[in-house]
Structures are given as structure tokens and as C-alpha cells.
Amino acid sequence: MTNAFVAQSLDEIRFWSRIMKEHSLFLRLGFRCEDTQLIQEANQFYRLFEDIEQRSHSFTNQTDPEQMRRFNSEVQQAATGIFAFKRKILGLILTCQLPGSNNFPLLVDHTSREANYFRKRLIELNEGKLKPLADAIIKENVFFLRIMADHAQFIGHLLDPSERKLVDMARNFSHDFDQLVFQARDLESMKPQSQTVPLLDQFLDQNRVSVASLRDFKKTARDLIEECRIKSIIHPLLADHVFREAERFLHIIDMFEKNLQTQK
Numbered sequence: 001m002t003n004a005f006v007a008q009s010l011d012e013i014r015f016w017s018r019i020m021k022e023h024s025l026f027l028r029l030g031f032r033c034e035d036t037q038l039i040q041e042a043n044q045f046y047r048l049f050e051d052i053e054q055r056s057h058s059f060t061n062q063t064d065p066e067q068m069r070r071f072n073s074e075v076q077q078a079a080t081g082i083f084a085f086k087r088k089i090l091g092l093i094l095t096c097q098l099p100g101s102n103n104f105p106l107l108v109d110h111t112s113r114e115a116n117y118f119r120k121r122l123i124e125l126n127e128g129k130l131k132p133l134a135d136a137i138i139k140e141n142v143f144f145l146r147i148m149a150d151h152a153q154f155i156g157h158l159l160d161p162s163e164r165k166l167v168d169m170a171r172n173f174s175h176d177f178d179q180l181v182f183q184a185r186d187l188e189s190m191k192p193q194s195q196t197v198p199l200l201d202q203f204l205d206q207n208r209v210s211v212a213s214l215r216d217f218k219k220t221a222r223d224l225i226e227e228c229r230i231k232s233i234i235h236p237l238l239a240d241h242v243f244r245e246a247e248r249f250l251h252i253i254d255m256f257e258k259n260l261q262t263q264k
């Protein structure tokens with residue numbers, strides 16, 4: 001049990017600290033040159049999460065659980081810090097105090113939701129509170145489907161408008177995922193009656209198909225951007241970043257699927 005706690009903590013921290021580090025970079029790239037204070041704050045968060053990421057690789061599954069617990073709460077504070085920073089930026093943008101900056105409000109909100117997810121995962125791990133499987137399945141899917149829907153929107157908006165074919169594809173994904181988000185919310189509102197094994201199983205199957213094809217689209221886009229074959233203002237690292245988040249969602253779906261089989 002304690003080993004599983006350490007392994008799960010390390011898995012979350014290694015994945016999400018790299019994500020948080022990259023968010024700091026994306027936000028910084030979107031600021032105007034005169035926003036030196038914000039640029040400095042973003043750089044501090046970059047270094048903070050880079051340090052956390054490096055330290056997490058010095059831990060192993062044999063690490064003392066007590067030491068892991070302390071590291072989790074330290075990382076949770078860092079995640080809370082970057083969450084507050086992102087919400088502050090969102091406030092500045094929405095009150096038109098950063099005219100001409102290149103961070104979309106939805107992107108800032110999106111990255112803040114990911115920070116909040118990360119800090120909540122760490123709190124759950126430290127409190128040893130595991131959600132019942134059926135609750136976890138619906139909650140994680142509602143969260144990640146919306147994240148995927150946002151990604152499709154971002155890609156559609158950051159591709160050059162002259163890339164008409166790709167923009168169309170991104171728009172179709174965006175529509176597809178909006179529908180899946182609504183379906184997931186419907187299933188959530190029908191809880192607990194909706195939490196039958198066949199319904200949850202079908203829910204996961206349907207989501208997996210769409211996430212796998214979005215993942216492939218992101219992979220293609222990433223490769224095309226890296227090879228400079230398409231016109232866009234998408235940073236190659238951002239293309240890879242959203243690809244990795246789709247991969248993670250797929251792994252989570254597979255894990256749920258496996259656990260659900262044992263309940264049949």
C-alpha cells in the first residue's frame with residue numbers, strides 16, 4: 001500500500017511538474033516586453049518546477065513514504081502558487097490591463113485548471129482518500145474531456161488561417177469533444193443510478209475512440225510543426241505538451257477500463 005502511494009505520487013509529480021514548468025514558459029512568451037514583473041514571476045515558477053522535476057527523479061519507489069508525504073505537500077504549495085499566479089493574470093487580461101498580450105484568457109484559465117487538478121491530486125494522495133471507482137471515472141473524464149476540447153480550440157486558433165484544411169479538422173475535433181463533455185455531464189447528473197458497469201464501460205469506450213484520434217492528430221501536427229511544414233504560431237513545445245496530455249488521458253482511460261473489468 002505504501003509502495004503504491006510512493007509510486008503514484010512520483011508518477012503525478014513527474015508528469016505535472018514538467019507541465020507546470022512548460023506553462024510558465026508559454027505564459028512568459030505571451031507577455032509584452034514591458035511586463036518585466038510578470039516575466040520575472042513566470043521565470044521564477046519555471047525554475048521552481050524545474051527543480052521539483054529534477055528532485056522527483058532522485059526519488060525511487062523505495063523512498064520512505066513519510067519523506068514522500070513531505071515532498072508532496074511542498075509540491076502542492078508550489079502548485080497552489082502557480083494556480084494563484086495564473087488566476088491573477090486572468091484577472092489582468094479580463095480587465096483589459098494587458099492590452100496586446102498574446103495569452104488567450106481561455107488558455108490561462110485552462111492552465112489554471114490543470115494546476116488546480118495537480119494540487120488536488122496531491123492533497124488526495126496525502127490524505128489517502130481514494131474516490132470510489134465509479135465516481136473517479138466520471139470526474140476524471142469530465143475534467144479531461146474539457147481539457148481536450150480546449151486543446152482543439154487552441155490548435156484551431158493558433159494555426160495560420162490559411163491552413164484551411166487543418167483548421168477545419170481542429171474545428172471538427174472541437175465540436176466532437178464539446179458533445180462528449182455534455183454527455184459526460186449528463187451521466188454525472190444521473191448519478192448514482194447511471195453508475196452501472198455497462199454504462200461506464202460504454203462511456204470509456206466512446207471517449208477512448210475520440211481521444212485516440214485527437215492524440216494522433218496532435219502527433220501529426222507536432223511533427224509537421226517541428227519540421228516547419230505548416231504555418232502557425234504554435235510553439236513546437238506546446239504541440240508536444242498537448243500531445244502528452246492526450247496520452248496521459250488515454251492511459252487513465254485504460255487504467256479505468258482494467259479496473260472496471262475486475263468488477264464484472
Ligand SMILES: [Fe+2]
Pocket residue numbers: 019023111114241245
Ligand atoms: Fe497543460
Ligand SMILES: [Fe+2]
Pocket residue numbers: 110114147151242245
Ligand atoms: Fe492542457
